[in-house]
Amino acid sequence: QVQLVESGGGLVQAGGSLRLSCAASGRTFSRNAVAWFRQAPGQEREFVAAISGGGQTIRYADSVKGRFSISRDNAKLTTYLQMNSLKPEDTAVYYCAAGSTTIATTRNQVDYWGKGTLVTVSS
Numbered sequence: 158q159v160q161l162v163e164s165g166g167g168l169v170q171a172g173g174s175l176r177l178s179c180a181a182s183g184r185t186f187s188r189n190a191v192a193w194f195r196q197a198p199g200q201e202r203e204f205v206a207a208i209s210g211g212g213q214t215i216r217y218a219d220s221v222k223g224r225f226s227i228s229r230d231n232a233k234l235t236t237y238l239q240m241n242s243l244k245p246e247d248t249a250v251y252y253c254a255a256g257s258t259t260i261a262t263t264r265n266q267v268d269y270w271g272k273g274t275l276v277t278v279s280s
Contacts, residue, residue: 158183158269159181159182159183159186159189159255159268159269160181160182160183160269161179161180161181161253161254161255161269161270161271162179162180162181162253162271162272163177163178163179163251163252163253163271163272163273163274164177164178164180164274165177165178165274166250166251166274166275166276167275167276167277168277168279169243169276169277169278169279170278170279171243171244171245171278171279171280172242172243173243173278174239174240174241174242174243175240175243175276176237176238176239176240177193177237177238177240177251177253177274177276178235178236178237179191179193179235179236179237179238179253179271180234180235181234181235181236181255182234183234186231186234186255187210187211187231188210188257189210189255189256189257190207190208190209190210190255190256190257190258190259190260190261190266190267191207191208191210191227191229191236191253191254191255191261192204192205192206192207192208192253192254192255192256192261192262192266192267193205193206193207193227193236193238193251193252193253193254194251194252194254194264195247195249195250195251195252195276196249196250196252196273197248197249197250200249202252202264203218204218204262204263205217205218205221205225205238205251206218206221206225206226206227206238207227207260207261207262208227208228208229208236208260209259209260210231210259212228212229212231214259214260215227216260216262220246221240221247224240224241224242224243225238225239225240225241226238226239226241227239236253238251240276243276243278244278245278245279245280246278247276247278248276248277248278249275249276250273250274250275250276251273251274251275251276252270252271252272252273253270253271254267254269254270254271255267255268255269256268256269
């Protein structure tokens with residue numbers, strides 16, 4: 158099994174930056190695709206960014222492309238989401254998720270979820 162814990166959320170002004178971390182446990186973590194999803198109040202959980210187990214494949218939602226960057230350090234069992242040029246529309250609870258597929262961009266492609274970390278962007 159894989160356990161995931163997000164950190165790094167908080168309050169930031171529009172135009173600012175935050176870096177989220179997803180710390181994982183599990184001996185097979187490097188085989189897992191990892192993705193970030195987010196859910197705003199009253200909205201469905203949506204895909205944000207994804208990275209394959211070896212880091213060779215990356216995908217972004219159109220809404221964050223050019224502003225967010227996903228990376229991973231398998232030696233540290235950690236995946237990161239660098240968020241720049243933040244907008245109020247980015248306000249949401251951000252969730253880290255992992256699955257056994259090569260790349261995971263939908264909720265049915267992941268098997269494990271963290272509890273989430275709240276990002277609030279003020280205008």
